[in-house]
Amino acid sequence: MSNKEAYEQKLQAKLDELQAEVDKLKARAKSAEADARIDREEEIDRLEAKREEMRAKLKELRDSSDDAWDDIKAGAERAWDSLSQSLEKARSRFK
Template identity: 55%
Template sequence: MSQRDAYERKLAAQLDELNAEIDRLKARAAKAEADSEIDYQRQIDDLKARREQARQKFHELRDASEDAWEEVRQGAERAWHDLSDAVRSASKKFR
């Protein structure tokens, strides 16, 4: 397995984990009181937007040529870290 394949598998697995965490936050939002639900919903909407950015970067990474792969990987890393940090922050905020 190439480094690229391993990296793409790692990102796909991490995206699955973050999707599950977002789903857990959505479930908490459904249970929250009305005021808290608004905060949850804003946070979830932000996470969904960040997730979409990370997903787009992942697709760009998969489709990148060998020459462009490293540059695209760096952009994907930034989007990934941004999403991961936002999910962790939201999880801590709404425990």
């Protein structure tokens, strides 16, 4: 397995884990009071938008040539960092 393939699998696994976290946050949002639920749902929407950006980066990475994937990897790392920060922010707001 190449480094590129291993990295793709790692990102996919992280995205799968993140989806499980988003599902948990959605369940918590449903049980919140009306005003809090609106805020939480907006936070989830922002998180899902960032997740979609990450999925697009993963697709771009998968579609890239072996020579170009290092450049795309850097962008994927930045997108993942942003997504991780958004998840942490959402988790802290849902306590």
